[in-house]
Amino acid sequence: MQTYARQDMAFxxxxxxxxxxxxxxxxxxxxxxxxxxxxxHAHAKLAAALCEQxxxxxxxxxxxxxxxxxxxxxxxxTLSGLERAFFCNSGAxxxxxxxxxxxxxxxxxxxxxxxxxxxEKSFHGRTMATLSATGNRKVxxxxxPLVTGFVRVPFGDAEAVAKLAAHxxxxxxxxxxPFQGEGGINVPAADYLAKLRAICDAxxxxxxxxxxxxxxxxxxxWFAFQHTDVMPDVMTLAKGLGSGIPVGACLARGVAANTFxxxxxxSTYGGNPFACTAALTTLKVMAEDGLLANAAExxxxxxxxxxxxxxxxxxxxEIRGQGLMIGVELDRPCGDLVKQAMAQRLLxxxxxxxxxxxxxxxxxxxxxxxxxxxxxxxxxxxxxx
Ligand SMILES: *Cc1c(COP(=O)(O)O)cnc(C)c1O
Numbered sequence: 001m002q003t004y005a006r007q008d009m010a011f012x013x014x015x016x017x018x019x020x021x022x023x024x025x026x027x028x029x030x031x032x033x034x035x036x037x038x039x040x041h042a043h044a045k046l047a048a049a050l051c052e053q054x055x056x057x058x059x060x061x062x063x064x065x066x067x068x069x070x071x072x073x074x075x076x077x078t079l080s081g082l083e084r085a086f087f088c089n090s091g092a093x094x095x096x097x098x099x100x101x102x103x104x105x106x107x108x109x110x111x112x113x114x115x116x117x118x119x120e121k122s123f124h125g126r127t128m129a130t131l132s133a134t135g136n137r138k139v140x141x142x143x144x145p146l147v148t149g150f151v152r153v154p155f156g157d158a159e160a161v162a163k164l165a166a167h168x169x170x171x172x173x174x175x176x177x178p179f180q181g182e183g184g185i186n187v188p189a190a191d192y193l194a195k196l197r198a199i200c201d202a203x204x205x206x207x208x209x210x211x212x213x214x215x216x217x218x219x220x221x222w223f224a225f226q227h228t229d230v231m232p233d234v235m236t237l238a239k240g241l242g243s244g245i246p247v248g249a250c251l252a253r254g255v256a257a258n259t260f261x262x263x264x265x266x267s268t269y270g271g272n273p274f275a276c277t278a279a280l281t282t283l284k285v286m287a288e289d290g291l292l293a294n295a296a297e298x299x300x301x302x303x304x305x306x307x308x309x310x311x312x313x314x315x316x317x318e319i320r321g322q323g324l325m326i327g328v329e330l331d332r333p334c335g336d337l338v339k340q341a342m343a344q345r346l347l348x349x350x351x352x353x354x355x356x357x358x359x360x361x362x363x364x365x366x367x368x369x370x371x372x373x374x375x376x377x378x379x380x381x382x383x384x385x
Pocket of ligand 1: 124
């Protein structure tokens with residue numbers, strides 16, 4: 001169906017940060033399939049592990065124990081400090097699980113109409129509940145009636161969340177992205193998450209982080225909340241987790257980890273041996289190859305290099321981000337930049353109308369990062385001129 005205004009081009013193979021189109025032209029991929037392909041394209045270790053798993057066992061369903069799923073849950077819990085995991089196939093599904101946990105947590109406390117605090121400019125997915133949680137009218141328009149039970153406040157405003165506590169007695173959770181992705185790479189104040197954590201603690205709300213875009217090394221830590229000293233009760237993952245093989249996860253600890261009991265939630269495919277092999281191999285390669293440090297270093301390099309190249313260029317508002325999640329905000333809508341960058345063999349993405357989003361593979365090296373900034377700076381300068 002016509003759900004996308006697609007570019008009229010197709011890539012037929014890839015290698016590292018490069019994609020090759022049908023004509024054989026090579027593009028530097030600075031969007032990684034929308035912050036998914038952290039290991040880049042055609043990674044040899046991932047390909048070998050997936051081939052091996054496909055020859056062994058792809059799927060058995062959650063009717064049976066799945067050792068690779070248990071191992072993946074164990075590893076994600078060790079990395080994050082959370083305690084249990086539910087596996088699904090996408091980000092929206094991971095958030096559906098989080099929303100169901102919050103509602104069930106509320107009902108278990110005797111709250112018949114539980115509400116979840118969500119943010120303006122947030123993005124949580126395209127299913128009915130997650131688009132209702134999303135703070136973007138374009139995502140919602142035409143799909144009313146929306147799912148109720150969400151209360152919205154501005155992103156970055158902890159005070160606004162604190163005020164809600166005084167006026168609502170049915171709130172059960174806060175759902176927030178540590179850094180907003182689709183909303184324009186929005187970076188809140190350093191103490192924002194800590195303030196939200198404190199409000200949640202004071203009111204016995206669940207603190208739920210959507211780390212679908214920020215998680216799995218994207219910002220230079222395994223999870224973005226690890227830039228702070230607070231812990232979420234619930235965290236959702238997808239995008240980078242499977243390096244392109246669909247896999248999502250909802251992790252939880254404490255009471256949130258034990259809210260679901262058998263029969264309350266499920267997924268036919270979720271966490272099957274093939275998907276878990278993709279995730280386990282992703283985590284392994286990331287650790288072995290030092291990709292967290294690489295994301296932190298190369299992210300800082302790209303931001304400072306771009307700042308130099310675009311220094312004094314009228315129309316560039318801000319260069320921001322953390323690790324390899326970078327936004328360049330211009331003073332005008334810049335959707336046309338996508339095509340203009342493509343003409344220079346660079347794949348970028350524009351979000352929130354006027355923000356160039358860079359989310360390249362985490363394996364990018366300094367030389368490739370320099371090519372990225374050089375091409376992007378030229379394209380932006382030409383566009384603004
Ligand atoms: C992409 C994204 C989602 C939705 O993930 P899908 O796999 O497309 O369902 C949810 N939340 C955030 C923060 C995202 O970036």
